Amino acid sequence: xxxxxxxxxxxxxxxxxxxxxxxxxxxxxxxxxxxxxxxxxxxxxxxxxxxxxxxxxxxxxxxxxxxxxxxxxxxxxxxxxxxxxxxxxxxxxxxxxxxxxxxxxxxxxxxxxxxxxxxxxxxxxxxxxxxxxxxxxxxxxxxxxxxxxxxxxxxxxxxxxxxxxxxxxxxxxxxxxxxxxxxxxxxxxxxxxxxxxxxxxxxxxxxxxxxxxxxxxxxxxxxxxxxxxxxxxxxxxxxxxxxxxxxxxxxxxxxxxxxxxxxxxxxxxxxxxxxxxxxxxxxxxxxxxxxxxxxxxxxxxxxxxxxxxxxxxxxxxxxxxxxxxxxxxxxxxxxxxxxxxxxxxxxxxxxxxxxxxxxxxxxxxxxxxxxxxxxxxxxxxxxxxxxxxxxxxxxxxxxxxxxxxxxxxxxxxxxxxxxxxxxxxxxxxxxxxxxxxxxxxxxxxxxxxxxxxxxxxxxxxxxxxxxxxxxxxxxxxxxxxxxxxxxxxxxxxxxxxxxxxxxxxxxxxxxxxxxxxxxxxxxxxxxxxxxxxxxxxxxxxxxxxxxxxxxxxxxxxxxxxxxxxxxxxxxxxxxxxxxxxxxxxxxxxxxxxxxxxxxxxxxxxxxxxxxxxxxxxxxxxxxxxxxxxxxxxxxxxxxxxxxxxxxxxxxxxxxxxxxxxxxxxxxxxxxxxxxxxxxxxxxxxxxxxxxxxxxxxxxxxxxx
Amino acid sequence: xxxxxxxxxxxxxxxxxxxxxxxxxxxxxxxxxxxxxxxxxxxxxxxxxxxxxxxxxxxxxxxxxxxxxxxxxxxxxxxxxxxxxxxxxxxxxxxxxxxxxxxxxxxxxxxxxxxxxxxxxxxxxxxxxxxxxxxxxxxxxxxxxxxxxxxxxxxxxxxxxxxxxxxxxxxxxxxxxxxx
Numbered sequence: 001x002x003x004x005x006x007x008x009x010x011x012x013x014x015x016x017x018x019x020x021x022x023x024x025x026x027x028x029x030x031x032x033x034x035x036x037x038x039x040x041x042x043x044x045x046x047x048x049x050x051x052x053x054x055x056x057x058x059x060x061x062x063x064x065x066x067x068x069x070x071x072x073x074x075x076x077x078x079x080x081x082x083x084x085x086x087x088x089x090x091x092x093x094x095x096x097x098x099x100x101x102x103x104x105x106x107x108x109x110x111x112x113x114x115x116x117x118x119x120x121x122x123x124x125x126x127x128x129x130x131x132x133x134x135x136x137x138x139x140x141x142x143x144x145x146x147x148x149x150x151x152x153x154x155x156x157x158x159x160x161x162x163x164x165x166x167x168x169x170x171x172x173x174x175x176x177x178x179x180x181x182x183x184x185x186x187x188x189x190x191x192x193x194x195x196x197x198x199x200x201x202x203x204x205x206x207x208x209x210x211x212x213x214x215x216x217x218x219x220x221x222x223x224x225x226x227x228x229x230x231x232x233x234x235x236x237x238x239x240x241x242x243x244x245x246x247x248x249x250x251x252x253x254x255x256x257x258x259x260x261x262x263x264x265x266x267x268x269x270x271x272x273x274x275x276x277x278x279x280x281x282x283x284x285x286x287x288x289x290x291x292x293x294x295x296x297x298x299x300x301x302x303x304x305x306x307x308x309x310x311x312x313x314x315x316x317x318x319x320x321x322x323x324x325x326x327x328x329x330x331x332x333x334x335x336x337x338x339x340x341x342x343x344x345x346x347x348x349x350x351x352x353x354x355x356x357x358x359x360x361x362x363x364x365x366x367x368x369x370x371x372x373x374x375x376x377x378x379x380x381x382x383x384x385x386x387x388x389x390x391x392x393x394x395x396x397x398x399x400x401x402x403x404x405x406x407x408x409x410x411x412x413x414x415x416x417x418x419x420x421x422x423x424x425x426x427x428x429x430x431x432x433x434x435x436x437x438x439x440x441x442x443x444x445x446x447x448x449x450x451x452x453x454x455x456x457x458x459x460x461x462x463x464x465x466x467x468x469x470x471x472x473x474x475x476x477x478x479x480x481x482x483x484x485x486x487x488x489x490x491x492x493x494x495x496x497x498x499x500x501x502x503x504x505x506x507x508x509x510x511x512x513x514x515x516x517x518x519x520x521x522x523x524x525x526x527x528x529x530x531x532x533x534x535x536x537x538x539x540x541x542x543x544x545x546x547x548x549x550x551x552x553x554x555x556x557x558x559x560x561x562x563x564x565x566x567x568x569x570x571x572x573x574x575x576x577x578x579x580x581x582x583x584x585x586x587x588x589x590x591x592x593x594x595x596x597x598x599x600x601x602x603x604x605x606x607x608x609x610x611x612x613x614x615x616x617x618x619x620x621x622x623x624x625x626x627x628x629x630x631x632x633x634x635x636x637x638x639x640x641x642x643x644x645x646x647x648x649x650x651x652x653x654x655x656x657x658x659x660x661x662x663x664x665x666x667x668x669x670x671x672x673x674x675x676x677x678x679x680x681x682x683x684x685x686x687x688x689x690x691x692x693x694x695x696x697x698x699x700x701x702x703x704x
Numbered sequence: 705x706x707x708x709x710x711x712x713x714x715x716x717x718x719x720x721x722x723x724x725x726x727x728x729x730x731x732x733x734x735x736x737x738x739x740x741x742x743x744x745x746x747x748x749x750x751x752x753x754x755x756x757x758x759x760x761x762x763x764x765x766x767x768x769x770x771x772x773x774x775x776x777x778x779x780x781x782x783x784x785x786x787x788x789x790x791x792x793x794x795x796x797x798x799x800x801x802x803x804x805x806x807x808x809x810x811x812x813x814x815x816x817x818x819x820x821x822x823x824x825x826x827x828x829x830x831x832x833x834x835x836x837x838x839x840x841x842x843x844x845x846x847x848x849x850x851x852x853x854x855x856x857x858x859x860x861x862x863x864x865x866x867x868x869x870x871x872x873x874x875x876x877x878x879x880x881x882x883x884x
Contacts, residue, residue: 014801014802014804015801015804017809018801018804018806019793019801020809021806021809021812022784022793022797022798022800022801022806022809022812022813022816023744023784023785023788023793023797024742024743024744024745024783024784024785024813025744025785026809027743028743028746028810030747031737031743033741064709116727116738117734117738118727118729118730118734119727122729186862187862188808188810188862189746189748189754189756189808189810189811189860189861189862189863190746190748190808190810191747191748191749236808236809237808238746238808238809238810238811239807239808239810239862239863241862267747269750270748270749270750270751270753270754466808467806467807467808467809467863468807469807594804595804595807597804598804598807598863598865598867598868599807599863601864601865601867601868602807602863602864602865603864604864605864605866606864609864629749629751629753630748630749630753630754630860631751631753635860635862636864636866637857637858637860638852638853638854638856638857638859638861638866638869638870639834639853639854639857641853641864641866641867643849643867644867
């Protein structure tokens with residue numbers, strides 16, 4: 001070993017692949033050249049429910065360049081009878097072309113493969129599919145709760161403590177309100193893309209995903225293959241946000257590559273992503289808070305309804321958001337689902353917490369208003385010392401420290417609490433705040449670190465960098481663990497042959513991977529003899545964190561944040577403009593301040609976008625979406641985004657080798673509520689349905 | 705004889721001439737990516753809504769998904785692969801790198817090509833919807849963050865790197881102004 005160096009972690013570092021990304025050299029999944037490549041184009045159903053009666057393949061097969069049309073009569077068979085890496089069976093939506101059933105609008109019914117993408121596209125659009133239509137039901141609303149049922153997802157569905165009715169009766173003030181959030185879509189900038197081929201008896205897939213051994217495992221399960229015979233690579237990924245697991249495109253590409261015995265690429269169109277890539281369910285939520293005159297909560301009740309498809313149960317656990325936030329004698333939370341003829345929803349950045357925090361943190365603001373207590377002070381008074389429901393100790397919390405620091409920087413102390421009294425020309429001005437949290441988790445991963453003969457180190461960890469900066473963060477972590485400078489460390493990620501590791505998701509990637517890298521680096525340092533020569537093949541140490549991670553004590557483990565927003569509302573047009581936002585987070589040790597700040601701000605922009613813009617509207621008559629594209633579904637653009645700052649308080653996780661918690665999701669949590677609370681402060685009108693569209697502001701009488 | 709569905713044409717990209725035969729349906733974007741292996745130009749929506757495919761056509765920014773390759777003959781096309789001077793990054797690229805003006809990187813080539821044109825459009829005195837006084841005698845507006853945001857709004861970034869992108873464009877504009 002050479003001169004001891006520490007301190008890479010915590011120091012700003014530009015992305016190690018940054019030069020490739022700004023020069024266009026970084027190749028994403030659909031950009032790796034293959035000889036003899038064929039192009040597949042998915043054909044999606046034009047009915048929302050029914051049966052495929054027939055597929056008129058003859059005319060299409062005669063079109064120039066068309067190689068095959070796969071559909072439920074001729075596609076390779078797959079099975080969904082397995083459990084994947086995340087411990088759940090697959091969404092049957094990915095078992096393409098297995099029967100004649102159509103379970104939602106935009107259901108994959110065929111794949112046309114041709115020599116060029118132009119030929120495949122035209123043939124796919126020319127393919128006539130006949131259906132036997134059946135009546136569909138896509139209408140989601142709070143009234144559907146009568147048909148809903150409680151369902152455990154990645155959180156228990158129902159958690160109840162204490163006597164609700166007695167608590168409400170004893171409360172001096174009760175807030176009882178209903179909130180809704182719309183269907184929201186991930187829309188990573190890079191559409192899902194995969195190229196599959198058989199090479200030397202192995203299935204190779206170049207894909208855009210959040211975990212290559214996750215997707216490899218799913219493909220092995222679906223196609224009944226030996227997992228060792230499947231290799232999935234995913235070097236650069238153009239965003240994921242929960243949508244990039246196993247999806248129709250990989251399965252279709254594998255089927256076609258198997259049938260044609262040549263490489264086949266399948267890329268989703270932007271419009272296809274709206275029915276194939278998953279989305280966040282709309283929610284209908286009810287929050288009841290009962291409090292003493294001093295603001296202490298006696299009751300916290302949060303009930304949330306979401307939808308799922310007819311073929312797969314996915315729960316958006318919005319009601320779970322409050323279980324770790326506030327203490328109350330009676331604490332009841334329940335998430336329920338209703339099944340409709342829609343595509344399956346899935347994880348989307350801060351599943352549960354994002355919509356749940358909108359309702360809960362809006363309700364807290366309403367309670368503060370009724371009690372005449374400052375919203376931050378209300379949260380201080382309800383700060384729990386242990387898990388409000390679990391009774392477990394917090395790993396660390398520091399939420400109040402976030403509020404104190406945020407309030408100081410935002411200028412909260414000068415705030416006049418009265419709504420609707422500030423003007424700047426035609427604009428009404430207001431400020432709002434909200435809290436947020438997201439669970440922090442470590443999952444077992446493996447890593448290998450090699451000391452090379454030339455004095456450099458090679459780290460192999462099957463991480464995914466979907467824009468998080470994971471590749472760079474792991475370089476810093478490895479450099480510190482090895483006590484060398486970062487330029488002597490090379491990190492290889494995104495290849496299932498690197499061995500098992502957890503996915504980029506649930507804010508657990510960088511923490512879990514860093515743990516494995518640190519463990520392997522420590523092992524390597526122990527095995528290196530100072531001054532001894534390194535053989536040409538290097539010296540490698542490996543790690544598997546399963547045991548260490550499994551030994552973590554049960555605690556309430558979360559990242560926290562305090563969100564602040566200032567808005568301007570034009571009562572004549574109903575337009576809401578966010579003027580500035582500030583987020584202060586307690587989110588563990590920050591590995592790379594440069595990329596972490598960017599990621600946290602990005603999460604806050606998701607919250608802004610959720611508050612004001614994003615809404616997928618389902619047409620009850622067709623069962624599909626209106627305007628399923630980036631014109632019809634607006635995500636915040638440059639002009640929507642004001643100066644936004646994110647910062648953090650010192651909050652290293654004492655039980656993590658590097659002190660990491662995870663920051664991918666906490667940035668969005670509470671951000672929409674802060675904006676909505678600011679709109680109330682500006683106008684005096686509460687908006688309990690997102691997004692806060694101009695028409696909603698106008699019809700609510702925004703000129704208070 | 706059926707009518708021809710393809711044509712031979714010569715595209716001028718990043719100062720190089722490429723002669724190829726393309727299906728008439730081929731967009732400039734697909735010709736760049738699939739035929740010339742210039743995959744730096746990205747396909748985000750293929751319908752002119754996201755800006756990921758932005759390139760410079762005769763120096764003006766343009767979404768390459770909404771034009772056919774056959775219509776690009778005779779134009780000088782500059783893609784992300786052609787904006788640096790050898791190993792020296794363009795000031796916009798350098799600023800994006802230094803200030804972390806991206807996350808996943810997929811919208812980045814389009815953002816950078818757009819930003820290069822924004823700086824030139826601004827230097828040429830073009831107003832935007834954010835410009836207060838658009839009379840010619842008012843002179844060019846200052847390239848404020850508001851101006852940059854307005855002018856860059858055709859380029860979506862779902863990761864939400866907008867704050868650092870705006871900083872990067874401002875820094876690049878300053879450094880180019882200083883160099884001019």
